[in-house]
Amino acid sequence: MNDAHLHMVVNHFPIIGTILGAGILLAGILFKNNTVKNVAYVLFVVAAVFAAVSMATGEGAEEMVEDMPTVGHDIIHEHEEIAEKLALSLYVLGVVSLFGLYANIKKISQAKLAAILTLVISVIAIYFAQLTGTTGGEIRHTEIRDNATGAEATTNAASETKTDHED
Template identity: 60%
Template sequence: MNDAHLHMVVNHFPIIGTIFGIGILIAGIFLNNGSVKNTAYILFIIAAIFGALSMGTGEGAEEMVEDFPNIGKAIIHEHEELAEKFALVLYATGIFALVSLVAAIKKFRLAKIFSFITLVLALIAGIISINVGTSGGEILHTEIREDNGTTVTSDTNSVENESNKMIDKK
C-alpha cells in the first residue's frame, strides 16, 4: 500500500464524519439528549484524527500523481490549500468537541454553550469540506472538472511526454 492509496483510504472520513456529526449534534441539541450530543463529539474527535492522517499522507500522494497527464501541480496545489484550511478548522472542532465532551460528562454549567460553539465550528468545517472534497475528486476524476478534463498544465509538451512515457511502459 503506497501513500496515494493510504490517502484515499483515510481522506473520506474527515468529510463524512463531520457531516454525520453535524446532523447528530443538531439532533442531540434539539432533543436535549446528552448521549446523542456525546456521540457527535466523539465523531468530531475521530474526524480530526483522520484529518491529521489525511494531511500526513497527502504529500506522498501528491508526489505520486503530480506528473500524471491532465493533472499538473496547479490543481493539486489548490486542493492542498483548501485541505490545510479544512484541517485547521477540523482540529479546532475536534479540540472543542473534546472540551464539550468533558464539560458534558462533568455536567459543567457551560456545557450547553460549548455544544453550540462546537456546532458552529463543525458547520464551518462542513462548508469547507465540500470544497476540499470536490477539489480532491477533480484531481483524478477529470469528468467533474469545470474544464471537463482539458489539460491543466501550461506546458502541453510535458503532458504529451508523460503520456508517451506511460504508453511506452505498456
C-alpha cells in the same frame, strides 16, 4: 500500501464524519440529549484524527500523481490549500468537542454553549470539507472540473472503463 493508496482510504472520513457528526449534534441539541451530543463529539475527534492522517499522507500522494497527464501541480496545489483549511477547522473542532464532552460528563454550566459553538464550527468545517472533496475529486476525475470539455470527459470515462475491465 503506498501514501496515495492510504490517502484515498482515510481522506473520506473527515468529510463524512463531520457531516454525520453535525447532524447527530443537532439532534442532540434539539432533543436535549447529552448522550447523543457525546456521540457527535467523539465523531468530531475521530474526524480530526483522520484529518491528521490524511494530511500526513497527502504529500506522498501528491508526489505520485502530480506528473500524470491531466493532473498537474496547480490542481493539486488548490486541493492542498483548501485541505489545510479543513484540517485546521477540524483540529479546532476536535479540541472544542473534547471540551464539550468533558462539560457534559462533568455537568459544567458551559456545556450548552460548547454544543452551540461546536455546531457552528462544524458548519464551517463542512463548507471546507465540501470544497476539499470536490477539489480532491477533480484531481483524477477531469469530467467534474469546471473547465471540462466533452472530449476530456469521454477520454477519461473510456480510460476508466478500460481500467475496470482489466481488473
